[in-house]
Structures are given as C-alpha cells and as structure tokens.
Amino acid sequence: MELKCRHSQKKIEQVEAPKSFFREKVIKKTSKHIIFVIISFFIANTFLAYIIGSDSLIKIIKEPVTQHWVGFLSIWVFTTVFYLVYSQVRELVCTVICPYGRLQGVLIDEHTLVVAYDDVRGEPRGKLSRLETTSAVKGDCVDCGLCVDVCPTGIDIRKGTQLECINCTACIDVCNEVMGKIHKPANLIGFFSENMIREKEKPTFTGRMMGYSAVILVLVGVLSYFIISRSDLDVTIMRSPGMLYQEQPDGYVSNMYSAEVINKTNHPKNITLTADDPAIKIKYIQKPGTIAKEGSVKAMFFVLIPSKNIHTPKTMVNVQVIINKQIVKTVSTAFVGPIN
Ligand code: SF4
Ligand code: SF4
Numbered sequence: 571m572e573l574k575c576r577h578s579q580k581k582i583e584q585v586e587a588p589k590s591f592f593r594e595k596v597i598k599k600t601s602k603h604i605i606f607v608i609i610s611f612f613i614a615n616t617f618l619a620y621i622i623g624s625d626s627l628i629k630i631i632k633e634p635v636t637q638h639w640v641g642f643l644s645i646w647v648f649t650t651v652f653y654l655v656y657s658q659v660r661e662l663v664c665t666v667i668c669p670y671g672r673l674q675g676v677l678i679d680e681h682t683l684v685v686a687y688d689d690v691r692g693e694p695r696g697k698l699s700r701l702e703t704t705s706a707v708k709g710d711c712v713d714c715g716l717c718v719d720v721c722p723t724g725i726d727i728r729k730g731t732q733l734e735c736i737n738c739t740a741c742i743d744v745c746n747e748v749m750g751k752i753h754k755p756a757n758l759i760g761f762f763s764e765n766m767i768r769e770k771e772k773p774t775f776t777g778r779m780m781g782y783s784a785v786i787l788v789l790v791g792v793l794s795y796f797i798i799s800r801s802d803l804d805v806t807i808m809r810s811p812g813m814l815y816q817e818q819p820d821g822y823v824s825n826m827y828s829a830e831v832i833n834k835t836n837h838p839k840n841i842t843l844t845a846d847d848p849a850i851k852i853k854y855i856q857k858p859g860t861i862a863k864e865g866s867v868k869a870m871f872f873v874l875i876p877s878k879n880i881h882t883p884k885t886m887v888n889v890q891v892i893i894n895k896q897i898v899k900t901v902s903t904a905f906v907g908p909i910n
Contacts, residue, residue, distance in 0.1 A: 603657060607649065610649045610653040611645075611649045613648075614646075614651075625864075629641075630642060664722070664734065670736075671733045671736065672733065674733075679764075679778060680763060681764075681771075681776045683766075683773060684731050684735070684761070684762070685742060686727070686764075687758065687759050688757070689728065690767055690768065692711035692728070692758050693711065696708075696709065696712070696713060697713050697714075710758050711758060717759060720743075721738075722736065727759055742757070745759040746759075801834075801898075802833070802839075803832065803833060803834065805899050805901050806829065806830045806831075806901075807827055808827065809825055809904065809906075813826055815906050815908065816872075821876055822877065823875055825873050825907070826871075827873060827889075827903065828868065828870050829843065829869045829889075831858055831866060831869070832866040833864065836863045838860050839861050840859065840860045840894075842857075842892045843891060843892070845887060846888040849876055849879055850874065850875050852874075852889070853871060854869065854870070855871060855872070856869050857869060873889070873905055877908070880907040880908065880909065881909065882909065883906060886902050886903070886904060887904075887905045889903060
C-alpha cells in the first residue's frame with residue numbers, strides 16, 4: 571500500500587526496519603512488563619499484610635505452600651489484578667472505577683480551588699510561528715497541546731473542570747515551562763476557583779469549606795478516640811444458658827458462666843478472673859490461663875455469693891480480668907438467686 575504525507579501529500583518511502591529494532595523493542599517491552607509484575611507483587615504483599623497482618627504474611631512466605639494454599643493464591647490473585655491495572659486498565663481506574671472523582675464533582679462550587687485553565691487570560695489561543703512576537707496573539711495560550719499530552723487521564727483542561735481530572739498538576743508544570751520559554755507570567759493553568767478567574771476574587775474560607783473542615787475534624791476526633799480507647803483485651807462473660815442458680819451446702823449460691831477472652835496484642839497474656847467484692851468467690855471449671863498473641867481462650871467458672879448477701883432476684887457482679895496483678899478490665903454480669 572502506498573503511504574502519503576498528511577500535509578504535503580508526498581509519497582513516503584517505506585523502509586524495512588532492521589532486525590535489531592525489533593529485538594530492542596521486544597527486550598524493552600519484556601523488561602517493562604517484568605518490572606510491572608515485580609511492582610505488582612510488592613504491592614500485593616503489602617496489601618495482604620494490611621488485611622491479614624504482617625506475621626501471617628511472613629508465615630505464608632516462610633512455610634511450605636501446601637500449608638497456605640489460600641494465602642499463596644491470594645498473593646497471586648492480587649498480583650495479577652495490580653499487574654492488569656498497570657498494563658491494561660491504566661487511567662480507566664481513575665476515570666471509571668475510582669469513585670473519588672465522582673464524589674469530588676458534587677463537593678465543589680464556584681469558590682473551590684481546582685486545577686483550572688485561566689481562559690480569560692489564555693483565549694483566544696493561537697500558535698506562535700518563529701517570525702511572530704508573543705504579542706501577535708491575543709491570548710497567552712500558544713496551543714502547543716503539551717498540557718493534553720502530559721495528562722495521565724488524557725483530558726484537555728482548557729475545556730473546563732472535568733470529572734476525570736485527578737489533580738496531578740502535570741499540566742500546570744508543563745504549561746509553566748512553556749510560559750517561561752515565551753516570557754509570559756506563570757500559572758496560565760493553576761489552582762484557581764471559577765470566581766478567581768471570572769470575578770478576580772481572592773481565595774476565601776467559605777461557609778462550605780468551614781462545614782467540610784468541621785466534618786473532617788469530627789471524623790478525625792472519632793477515629794482518634796477509637797484508637798486511643800482501644801483495649802488490648804476483649805472479654806465476653808455470659809451466664810450459662812438454661813441454668814438458674816444452685817444452692818450450695820456451705821451457705822453460698824452459685825451461677826455458672828462461660829467467658830471468652832481475645833488478646834489483641836502481639837504478646838502472650840496470662841490472665842486470671844476475680845470478683846471485685848472479696849465476699850464473692852470464683853471457682854473454675856476451665857481456667858483461662860495463658861492466651862497466645864492475637865489468640866483467644868474460653869473459660870468456664872462458677873460465681874459463688876453468700877446467700878445472705880442476695881437481696882434481689884438479679885444481682886450485678888463485677889468480674890475483674892487480672893494480668894500481672896493489675897486489673898486490666900472489669901466486666902459486669904447478672905447473677906440470679908433466691909431472695910432472702
Ligand atoms: S500547555 Fe499551556 S500554552 Fe500549551 S496548550 Fe496547554 S494551556 Fe496552552
Ligand atoms: S491536573 Fe493532571 S489529570 Fe488534571 S488536567 Fe492536569 S494533567 Fe490532567
């Protein structure tokens with residue numbers, strides 16, 4: 571087939587590329603995809619460590635594959651997903667899959683600072699020929715197209731704010747380089763609000779910004795509270811179902827309980843249970859003993875209260891969890907007994 575130049579319509583002579591060109595291309599492409607797989611593998615491991623914890627991930631890596639089929643397959647499933655994102659899906663993740671852009675669209679108004687093209691200054695755009703001076707065109711945009719070329723999501727910011735913009739600022743940097751070369755002020759593309767461009771308004775802290783800041787402060791506060799108040803142990807104590815009380819021959823009344831203690835730390839814990847009232851006794855059927863790190867134990871025990879101390883059908887008993895002679899948690903539970 572005969573090829574012609576789009577502009578001059580001159581015939582283009584077709585030259586067969588040397589074999590070394592194809593070899594180089596194959597080497598470059600293969601190396602690129604190997605690097606993609608390595609990065610994807612690293613990210614997949616980090617992601618899995620975030621979900622299952624670094625200790626479990628190290629176990630999957632160190633121990634035989636046959637003992638961790640699920641973990642091993644998960645690493646490769648995540649690696650494949652990240653590799654496909656890198657090599658195939660690419661900017662579609664930002665423009666179609668990621669909800670961040672959609673969310674941003676409903677949050678902004680004419681006062682919001684976004685990456686924007688100053689069309690008041692830039693238009694009418696026009697190319698500069700070598701013989702022209704910069705004053706030969708009215709607007710500052712020389713229509714070089716570099717802001718579109720560098721945009722990772724392939725949009726033209728000169729058409730206005732778009733959902734696809736991920737605020738990477740690559741267009742700002744490249745346009746500033748162009749402005750420098752043609753001796754025009756920087757920031758033809760920059761962080762502007764609609765009103766800054768049209769009304770020459772200065773950036774202000776609007777009511778909407780105050781509202782969003784307040785919401786963020788509340789969220790940060792709630793998150794901080796949960797992090798600070800997070801306890802090392804989770805303790806659940808329940809009276810055994812289907813049983814009322816037992817009257818003991820030594821003047822005590824007993825209730826049977828089951829407990830589960832979860833150790834959320836990275837250290838084993840040796841725990842015992844006591845009641846805060848010295849008159850109340852605890853008699854174990856199954857001791858909690860030592861809980862492995864990130865493990866849990868179950869315990870069964872009787873709580874015994876002198877019958878003379880029971881004055882209501884339901885008495886609240888405080889069971890204390892003791893580690894190294896320190897009370898680390900107190901759990902209240904109901905005790906049923908006969909009224910004296
Ligand atoms: S990089 Fe700047 S000068 Fe070039 S087309 Fe984009 S806005 Fe115009
Ligand atoms: S900030 Fe980034 S994503 Fe947005 S238009 Fe500029 S180059 Fe494109």
